[in-house]
Amino acid sequence: MRDIVILRILDCDRCICGKKKGERMSHCRKCYFSLPPENRQALYRKFNNGYQEAYLESIKILGITPERIEQYVSTFEGIMVDEVSDGHMHSVEA
Numbered sequence: 001m002r003d004i005v006i007l008r009i010l011d012c013d014r015c016i017c018g019k020k021k022g023e024r025m026s027h028c029r030k031c032y033f034s035l036p037p038e039n040r041q042a043l044y045r046k047f048n049n050g051y052q053e054a055y056l057e058s059i060k061i062l063g064i065t066p067e068r069i070e071q072y073v074s075t076f077e078g079i080m081v082d083e084v085s086d087g088h089m090h091s092v093e094a
Helices: 003-011 029-034 037-042 051-061 066-073
Strands: 079-085 088-093
Touching (some): 003 066
C-alpha cells in the first residue's frame, strides 16, 4: 500500500471497517482496541519512521481482506487502485 493511500486513510473520518473514526486516527475505537497492545503502541510512530509498517500489520491482524481494502480506497478522490493481489494493494494517483 502506498504512502499516499495511508495518508488518505489517516485524513478521512471512516475506519477501514466502515465505522466512524476521528481524523488522524488509524482506526475506530472497536478496531483499535481489538489490536494487541504492541501494535496499538506502534501506531503512534511517526510517518516514515515505522507508522506505515504498523498500520499494514494492524489491518492484517484485523483480518481486512484485499477486497475490502479495494472497496474502501475506491472512495478516495484522486486514488485509483491498480490491483489487489496476495493482500497487497498497488495504487497510483489519478
